[in-house]
Amino acid sequence: MIPYKHYGLLAIVSLMWIVGCSSPYVENNMIEEIAPVVFWSIDKGTEGKFKISTLVPPLIKEKKRFLSKEVDLLKQGGKEFNLIYYRELKQGQLRMLLINEELAKEGGIEKLINTILVDPDISMRVYLLIVRGDFDEYIKNQLTKQENQDYFLYRMLKHYEEHNQGEMSIVNIHQFMKMLYSPLKDPIVPVFHADKNNFNYVGTAFFRNDKEVMVTQDVSDEIFQLLDNDHFLKVLAIPKLSISLGRVRSNIRMKLSSDYSSLSLHVGLKGRIEEYQGEKNIQSEEPLEHLIHEIEVYLEEQTSELLKSMQRLKVDPLEVGTHSLKPFSKELTEEQWLKYWGNMKINVDFDIKIQPLINVERLS
Amino acid sequence: MKTLSLFNQTFTLGGIHFLLLVNRTQMHYFILIMPVYLVHSYMVWGIVALGLLSQLNLMMLCKWFTSSYAKRGYQGIVQLFGKRTVQVFAIFGFLIILLKISIITLGYVEMLHNFIYPSMNKKWLIFFILSISLFVASHGMEKTLRFVVIAFFCGAWILIMFIPFFFPPIANYRDLYPLIPTEWSGQSWQGLLFIWSAFSGPVYLVFMVPWLSSNQKISKYLVIGNMLTIIEYSLLFIATVLFYGSNFLNKINFPVVYMGRYIQTSGLERIDYILISFHMFNYVFDISILLLCFYGAGRVFMKKMNARTTRIGLLSSWFVILISIIIMDQWLWQTVPGQKMLLNIQIWLGAIIYLLVPTILFTVVKRKESM
Numbered sequence: 001m002i003p004y005k006h007y008g009l010l011a012i013v014s015l016m017w018i019v020g021c022s023s024p025y026v027e028n029n030m031i032e033e034i035a036p037v038v039f040w041s042i043d044k045g046t047e048g049k050f051k052i053s054t055l056v057p058p059l060i061k062e063k064k065r066f067l068s069k070e071v072d073l074l075k076q077g078g079k080e081f082n083l084i085y086y087r088e089l090k091q092g093q094l095r096m097l098l099i100n101e102e103l104a105k106e107g108g109i110e111k112l113i114n115t116i117l118v119d120p121d122i123s124m125r126v127y128l129l130i131v132r133g134d135f136d137e138y139i140k141n142q143l144t145k146q147e148n149q150d151y152f153l154y155r156m157l158k159h160y161e162e163h164n165q166g167e168m169s170i171v172n173i174h175q176f177m178k179m180l181y182s183p184l185k186d187p188i189v190p191v192f193h194a195d196k197n198n199f200n201y202v203g204t205a206f207f208r209n210d211k212e213v214m215v216t217q218d219v220s221d222e223i224f225q226l227l228d229n230d231h232f233l234k235v236l237a238i239p240k241l242s243i244s245l246g247r248v249r250s251n252i253r254m255k256l257s258s259d260y261s262s263l264s265l266h267v268g269l270k271g272r273i274e275e276y277q278g279e280k281n282i283q284s285e286e287p288l289e290h291l292i293h294e295i296e297v298y299l300e301e302q303t304s305e306l307l308k309s310m311q312r313l314k315v316d317p318l319e320v321g322t323h324s325l326k327p328f329s330k331e332l333t334e335e336q337w338l339k340y341w342g343n344m345k346i347n348v349d350f351d352i353k354i355q356p357l358i359n360v361e362r363l364s
Numbered sequence: 365m366k367t368l369s370l371f372n373q374t375f376t377l378g379g380i381h382f383l384l385l386v387n388r389t390q391m392h393y394f395i396l397i398m399p400v401y402l403v404h405s406y407m408v409w410g411i412v413a414l415g416l417l418s419q420l421n422l423m424m425l426c427k428w429f430t431s432s433y434a435k436r437g438y439q440g441i442v443q444l445f446g447k448r449t450v451q452v453f454a455i456f457g458f459l460i461i462l463l464k465i466s467i468i469t470l471g472y473v474e475m476l477h478n479f480i481y482p483s484m485n486k487k488w489l490i491f492f493i494l495s496i497s498l499f500v501a502s503h504g505m506e507k508t509l510r511f512v513v514i515a516f517f518c519g520a521w522i523l524i525m526f527i528p529f530f531f532p533p534i535a536n537y538r539d540l541y542p543l544i545p546t547e548w549s550g551q552s553w554q555g556l557l558f559i560w561s562a563f564s565g566p567v568y569l570v571f572m573v574p575w576l577s578s579n580q581k582i583s584k585y586l587v588i589g590n591m592l593t594i595i596e597y598s599l600l601f602i603a604t605v606l607f608y609g610s611n612f613l614n615k616i617n618f619p620v621v622y623m624g625r626y627i628q629t630s631g632l633e634r635i636d637y638i639l640i641s642f643h644m645f646n647y648v649f650d651i652s653i654l655l656l657c658f659y660g661a662g663r664v665f666m667k668k669m670n671a672r673t674t675r676i677g678l679l680s681s682w683f684v685i686l687i688s689i690i691i692m693d694q695w696l697w698q699t700v701p702g703q704k705m706l707l708n709i710q711i712w713l714g715a716i717i718y719l720l721v722p723t724i725l726f727t728v729v730k731r732k733e734s735m
Contacts, residue, residue: 181612330546
C-alpha cells in the first residue's frame with residue numbers, strides 16, 4: 001500500500017514514463033552528436049543556385065572540415081550538410097551571415113535574411129556581411145594556418161559592435177530588416193574583401209530596394225562613420241594633409257528647410273592631433289589655425305561628394321528622411337521623399353575643435 | 365478522503381489583491397500580440413484614452429462591489445435579476461468563458477510551440493498547461509485568487525527587460541512620429557476595439573465579490589490597478605514601435621517575444637525562454653480563475669447551486685474545456701482564417717461584455733437601491 005502523500009510522486013514518475021515512451025520531443029540532442037555552426041556563407045552558384053558553405057565543428061578539438069554545397073534553397077543546404085557529415089548541424093549558434101557581393105548587387109537578399117530571421121532557433125543578432133572576392137578560398141586556406149578562424153571572425157565583429165568602437169559599420173539582421181522596411185531609411189551593410197590570405201574591412205555598402213547600390217571606402221567611409229554610424233572614430237587619417245586626428249567625436253545637426261529643398265548639415269568635430277607629417281609648424285597658433293581650416297574645407301568637400309553620390313543613387317542611409325517627420329503632420333511617402341532628396345541642395349559645415357598634443361606657443 | 369470545497373469562503377482579500385487582480389487579468393495573451401493590431405505610434409493615445417474609459421467602467425463596477433447584493437454572492441444576483449434570467453446569463457457566461465479560455469490557451473500554446481518546442485505535438489502542451497491550471501484551481505477559489513500575487517511577481521518584472529529598447533542604437537525617437545493620426549482606417553478602429561477588449565479582464569471579478577472585501581475604498585485600488593495596466597501596455601507598445609518601426613511591425617506575429625529574443629547577455633542567450641516561462645504563471649492564473657468561473661456557471665444553469673462541489677464536477681468541466689480546445693485547435697486555429705475568426709470573435713465578445721456587464725450591474729443596483 002503506497003502512503004497517500006506519495007501519490008503525487010507516483011503520478012509524476014508515471015507521467016515521465018509515459019512521456020518518455022511516446023516522446024513528445026521529437027528532436028533529441030546528444031551533445032556528442034551535434035555540431036553548432038558559426039557562419040553561413042552564401043555565394044552565387046551555377047544556374048541560379050546558391051552555393052552555401054560553412055565550417056564544422058567549431059570550438060572542439062577536432063580537425064575542422066569545410067562543407068560546401070550548391071542548392072536551390074538555404075535551408076535545403078543546411079539539411080544536405082547534415083547528410084554528408086557525421087554530426088547534426090545546429091544553427092542555434094549561428095552568428096554571421098556572409099553574402100557574396102555579386103548576390104547583393106542582384107538583390108533579393110531580404111528573402112535569405114528572412115529565412116534566418118523567422119527561425120526561432122537562430123538569434124536575431126546574426127551579423128550581416130557582404131564579401132567581395134572568394135571567402136571560401138580564404139577560409140579553406142586558413143584551415144591549415146589557424147584554428148577557429150570562424151570564431152575569431154565573430155569576436156572581431158562583436159568587438160566593433162560593442163560600445164560603437166568607431167571603425168566599422170556592424171549590422172545585424174534585425175537592424176537590416178528594420179531599415180529595409182522603413183520608408184525613410186535605407187539599410188547599410190559592411191563590406192569585406194577576401195582573398196587567399198586576407199579578410200579585411202573595405203567599407204560600407206548602401207542598399208536601396210534590397211540591392212547594393214554603392215560602397216563607401218576609405219575617407220568617405222570614415223566620414224560616414226562620423227555622420228551616422230558611431231559618431232566616433234579612433235583615428236581619422238587624412239593623408240592628403242599629412243595629419244591623423246585621434247579620438248574624434250562628432251556632433252551632427254541636420255536641418256531641413258520646410259519645403260525640403262535644402263539641407264544644412266552641421267558637423268562638430270572634437271578630437272586631438274595625434275600625428276603630423278607635414279611642413280607646417282603647428283606649434284604656433286597661426287599655422288595651426290590654418291591647418292584646421294584646411295581640414296575643415298577638405299572634409300566639407302569630401303562630405304558633399306559623399307552626399308551627392310547618395311543623392312544621385314537616391315539612397316538615404318543617413319536617415320535624413322526621418323528629419324522630415326514631425327509630430328503633427330503626415331509623413332512623406334518613400335517616393336515623395338526620394339524626389340525631394342534627389343534634388344536637395346546641401347550645405348555642409350564642419351566645425352573642428354582639436355587639441356594638439358603638444359603645447360602651442362602663444363603669440364605674445 | 366477530504367471532500368472538495370472549491371467555493372468556501374473563510375476570509376476576504378483586501379485592496380491590494382484587488383489591484384493585482386485587475387492588473388493581471390488584463391495582461392494575458394492579447395498583450396503579446398497587441399502591437400501588431402496597433403502598429404502606428406499614435407495608437408498609444410488609444411491605449412491611454414481607452415484606459416481612462418476603462419477607469420470609468422471600473423468605477424461603475426465599484427458600485428456593484430460595494431452594494432449589499434454583491435456580498436450575498438449568488439443569492440444577491442438572483443435577487444437582482446430573478447432565477448430564470450440568472451440561468452440564461454449562466455448559459456451565456458458558460459459559452460463565453462469556454463471561448464475565452466480556449467483562445468487564451470491556444471494563443472499561449474502556439475507561442476510555446478513556436479519558440480520553445482517546435483517539434484512537440486501541440487496537444488501535449490495544451491494538456492500540460494491545463495493540468496497545471498487544474499491543479500491550481502483544485503485548491504479552491506480562495507487560494508487561486510491569492511495566486512495572483514505569485515502571478516504578479518513572476519510577470520511584472522518582465523517589463524524591466526524591455527527598458528533597454530528605449531535607448532539607442534536601435535531606438536530612434538523619430539520613429540514615434542507622427543504623434544497624431546493623420547489618416548484613419550478600418551484597421552485603426554479595429555485596433556481600438558482590440559485595446560478595449562484587452563482591458564476587459566476585470567469583468568470576471570464580478571463573480572468573485574464574496575471573496576473580496578467590499579469596503580468603500582475599493583475604487584482606489586481598482587483605479588491604480590488599471591493605471592498600472594495602461595503603463596504596461598503603453599511601455600510595451602512604444603518599445604515595439606521603436607524596435608521594429610511601424611512598417612516592419614505588422615509583419616511580425618509575436619513582436620514582444622521576438623524582442624525578448626533580441627535581449628542577450630553574455631551568460632544567457634535565450635532570455636526569451638525565461639520570459640515565456642515566467643509568463644506562464646499569468647496564464648495559469650488566468651486559466652484557473654476562468655476554470656472555476658466556468659464550473660460555477662455550469663452549476664448555476666444545472667441548478668446545483670446548493671449541492672456540494674465535487675471532484676467529478678471540476679474534472680468534467682476541465683474535460684469540456686480540454687476537448688473544446690483540442691477541437692478548436694484541430695478545426696479552426698491551425699488555419700489562418702479560422703484563427704483570425706476566433707480572435708475576432710474573442711475581441712468582439714470581450715469588448716461587448718466589458719461594455720454591457722458594468723453598465724447593466726450599475727443600473728440595476730442603482731434602480732433597486734432607489735426603490
